[in-house]
Amino acid sequence: MTTNVYLVRHAHSVYTPDELTRPLSEKGLRDAESILTTLKSEKIDDFISSPYRRAIQTIEPLAKYYQTEIKLNKAFQERTLAQGKVKDFNAAITKVWQEPDFAFDGGESNLNAQARGIKGFMSILQTYEDRNIVIGTHGNIMVLIMNYFNAEYGFEFWRKLQMPDIYKMSFSGKELMGIEQVLLKQS
Template sequence: MTNLYFIRHAHSTYTPDEKGRPLSERGLNDAKRVTEVLKREDIDHIISSPYQRAIQTVQGIANHTNKQMEVVDGFKERRLAKGPVEDFTYAITKVWEDEHFSWDGGESNMEAQERGVQATYDVLKKYDGKNVVIGTHGNIMVLIINYFDKKYDFAFWKELGMPDIYKLTFERKELISVIRIIC
């Protein structure tokens, strides 16, 4: 069995700099809780999206385990549009209503899901039988889980915490279970 611990990043203060946006003070404190929770799991590898807020959320467990973090572009957040959208709620609802729809310069659900699932399959192949932390983002995380189990959908995404931890257990490429780990 391979366990993937998908970690939705902790709270960050909004800036238009998607890649460099750091955690807020609250987010930094919550990231410490994530580290404490993950200390109880026997973590073999740490992976993160290239975005600063995801890296900061899992940096503590990388430090604790003395393991180098691997940055994987496939786990970055889905690009909703070329630039900031006027009405985020409308824009995100629209892409979830039609999995093939994308805003100008953005990724459809299908495109983002394909990217995230490919990254997940790469991790499953590379780290078969291991426990792997993946620092990522809410939308791409739910799109990945949704590929394996359709009950993880837009309504589920709206209920996610920040941070949030979901442990996905796989036997090769088959999803066996999804468990939320409270932090």
Template sequence: MRTNVYFVRHAHSEYTPDELGRPLSKRGIQEAERVTEELLKQENISVVLSSPYKRAIETVAGIAGALGTEVIPIDGFRERLLSVQPVTDFSAAIKKVWEDHTFSLEGGESNKDAQKRGVDALIHVLDTYSGENIAVGTHGNIMVLIMNHFNNDYGFEFWNNLDMPDIFKLTFDGLKLAGVQRLWNRDWQSIDLRKNGQLE
């Protein structure tokens, strides 16, 4: 039985140090409306899940509202913690963790640890909602780490070229990845992959 997981990288948000409560910006709210429009128009979404971070929830909340359901938070889909302290050179730090799968900054998650968390969450979702079309509000780094588990072509350069928001449809036969399709159109907006040196 095939299950479709629609990973939705959250829309634009104004940077604040509050990772959990950071909301979408005005621009992000407009982008989230387009996400809702496109997924409801193209895909038969039946379940809406999200990282517990507000910006991810707000990006997919319109889908849940149109379906008359709630967004279900899944902690495993939260963004990877790069470091407990702000990093002075974000580009160098994020490149380093992608170059060394086991490396982590002080208090942060390595690629290996964050990937396991995300993949464990995905496997639980695939077991729980087998045969469904599932929208998942999430974040760029953890999304690509999950995809990298199934195909290592999805790595640093792939992440570095994502849009915000972005949508990828992953089709599974059981727990086997059978296909990946990008649904977001780059022409819909101009994007900024980073805000003030922090992961979006």
């Protein structure tokens, strides 16, 4: 049997400084409907999400289609880059990817964020074995999880991610069998 985990990077959001309540934009809400169109035939069993509103809203139409609740899990919330705002986001994000054990004040290093994500991910693989699971998440933590299993998923891969984006990871037990992008269908 196979466990399939669909990692769904959230759709475009309206910027607010409050990470927890930042909502999807109008485009993001339309794209969430495309997630439904894309994955409704995949027989999804379970829905898990970062507690951040934009991640929940991205997978919500699909969960409603399946009449299944979304379970919140902090392991899949975005990494904290620093306490407060950084002066130059591009320079800051480049630094943490180049130096995996480096963390800005109040932030998580790549290694710490990855450890958090992997702990949650391994728990999902154990709890939901041989099922199809959708996880609503964020770009950095998603790629850090993928990177744990395959080093080709790194900084350059992260820079090319779309909002939203879907990657299916297939497992036999806890052994990765493959990763593939799931292309969005328009609703």
